[in-house]
Amino acid sequence: MPAYKGKFQYTPADGSKPQDGACSVQFDEQQFSLSPDQGPATAFDLGDLNAVAAADYQIALPLYNGSRIQLQQFGKSYDDLARELLDAYRTRVLQCLLLEDLQEIALYNASFTLNVPGEPQRSGAAEIRLFKSNLAVLPNLSQAFQWRLADINSVRFDPGAYEVVLESDVGELKLCKLARRTEDFTSHLRDAMDALAQESAQALHALFPFLDADQVRSANGLLREGRSVSLARLNSVHPRIANAITENAVDAGMKPYFDDLAARAGKGEIYAGFKLIRNEEKPATAPLENGGAEDADDEPAGAPDADTDAPQALYWFFFPIHDASPSGKTSQLVAWEASSASGRATYFFRLTSGSGAVPGESTSLLDSGIARLSRVLGMLNFRRRPIYLSDEQLESNPTFHRYAIAARRLPEVREVRAEFVGRALHSSLDAWKTQVENIIAKP
Template sequence: MRYAILDEQGRVREEGEGGLAIDDRAATLQPLAGTPLVIPHGDVDRLEAADYRLALRFHTGETLRLSHVGPVYEQVLDRLAAFRDATLRRDLLLEREPPREIFSASVQASAWGPASPQPSRVLVYRDQVAILTNAADPVLLPFSSLAAFRAEPGSYEAALEDDDGGRAVVRKLGPRFEEFVSTVRGALGDLDRRTGESLGTLIPGLDPLSLRDLVRLCRDGRAVKESEASAVGAEVWSRLEQATIREPGLRESYDALRSIGQPGQAWIGFRPGGEEGGEGRVAANALDEESPPPLPDASGTAPESEDRPAFFCWFFVRVGRAVALEVVSEGDHATYLFRVGTDADRDVRAINRALRYLQFRREPVYAPEEELESGRLSRFRLAVRRHAPLRLARAAFLGRALHTTASAWRKAVDAAVAKA
């Protein structure tokens, strides 16, 4: 096997002959004369194959090219792709449960720009569709952010569109086209049913049409804006406030933020707080054994996993050029502040998407780089590097205001807003 290592500009840094060993952690290039090069699968942004040549493009910009692989070419490609997929599922998708189905298809995604459609693996989960391909970035489409799912009869293609204009067109599903459509629609229907049941508990008595409209706005933790809720019904927003922001101290913080915030610039999100239905629904503050421990509250005491709220609730309030986030249903009582631009709705959607993606662990949003590279949060290293909403949230983070005393909290809020 021949190899060449190219720098960011495509210049050859090293070339020669060697062998390649592949395990579930990394691919290791062993030159005939020289030091081995260990390549973790998560560091391979692109895996390209053409004319019996392979190119592994690293996230740092360098490339490893392999040629003259011989009769094991297909086996090498398959193993590299399989282990890369497994790494992405664990460390980027943060997979907590197996997908309902996996489909082989050709996908054209707007996130890939004008690139040609890519052979892809389309994974349909309970709460999202994930698209993995060798030669492009993974695409994650949470159902909470899905604006439309279209599958025209006879076209044999399905299109998924998110609320920020992202789009993925899935083709060449062969005889599994109808199965794909029914699997996605089934997952959406299940989420809408659960959201409707939650709304029926939080704000009972809504008429059927209003309930349906609100389900679309609140699906699986989408944060609904005050104007959106008010358009459904005159009292819907105030009832959401009363149902989700119930603890007196946090209600005081919410009212204080509203008093200095911009009129109409508030959002509320919620989702069930307990396990449900045997499908792997995870309690809001229940972490798997690989996860970091629950974050402590202002007193330094970690919340008890037994105290799972019936609903996991949070709100955003825009204050100047910042937006304040508060999770109101767990022990980590702090206000988190983020910078927003001229399109605050878009930025709030991205921050909400990042936090939903992290199951509302906040530490990966504000932890220093060294903690993510080699510390106890290193399992989020790939997520921070490749999940666009999480990158935006980290870049926009301004600071925290702990609920110690009212005056200290307000001073910390003002200081963070002043940095926006």
């Protein structure tokens, strides 16, 4: 970890007097430290930075808490410092976006414009990382973000503006200034999306072998990888789908839990979804969390008894839990259950009016709430720890600190964490039922 010597100015978030002077800075792919010639040193996680803005032989380092560090007068080492620090920062950002284990296809430099309804427009220069299943945008002057390829609804090239336009349910992303690599980027993106769509179709055909080609196409349009859809909508493609998915995608050991949740949902809609398990995501053994086997559900295994030639997938279900009132209104409480053998707990969320379901409201609101939960779980690559661990555990345990940074960077993750009510462990069916009753009884 080389040391660079120059000058700095540190402006605290509380508005107190800035500190400045000569200093030495060091960093690796996770941590940055600054040691002034006079005064106390400081250190922080590179993920705590909102940007690394290098220009005119100065480097601005705005931190998430509002503090700001300005580096300057580093002489001949400036170029190396700026390049290496930006590279280290981007590496850490990818870790905090939970993308570091994914297979990267290509890297591009471009300019982006992000339009999300209800939010200020974001734009600027950025590094674009294309993975087999995700697209990461790492801006030079603002916080990074990612889109799952399965969430992209359309890709088109605007010849007038010479930009690539991506549209999803959450907004619009425009990429330009790719220069001669515009066609290369578009081609690689479409190829990755096509490969994902083909794998999804193969997984659905393995799950529903009775569907003909037209019906597989229709089912694939509804049950896209990483999303959730009601079984009633799937049954509109073929009346045997709902029964088949519970028979083929629910492990025998999970069936008692599934049946109990289905009964609690009553006549309400049950939603299903799946995620393809890629080679880089297949662990040799399932890791234990906090030393307990009941926590070892962060790395999902595939569905039971699937065709060995078909893509491996994690299947799950959402159950809107009905309350006991005579009106039979759908409660705001929703249970999420991964149905493969790796599922070690049932997770419960209480949807708010901003996220979807409200008692007595239309099914479309429930659809939007569950779509949002699916989107956030997909954003986390279906890791559970960022959802159920407490703020104290995320902040104080170095192993989980990147999850704390992810929660800060991703507003929807914070909102889903706030909606998390509890989890019922699959230690035994009777113990699980007791936990479920206690969770349902929570106000």
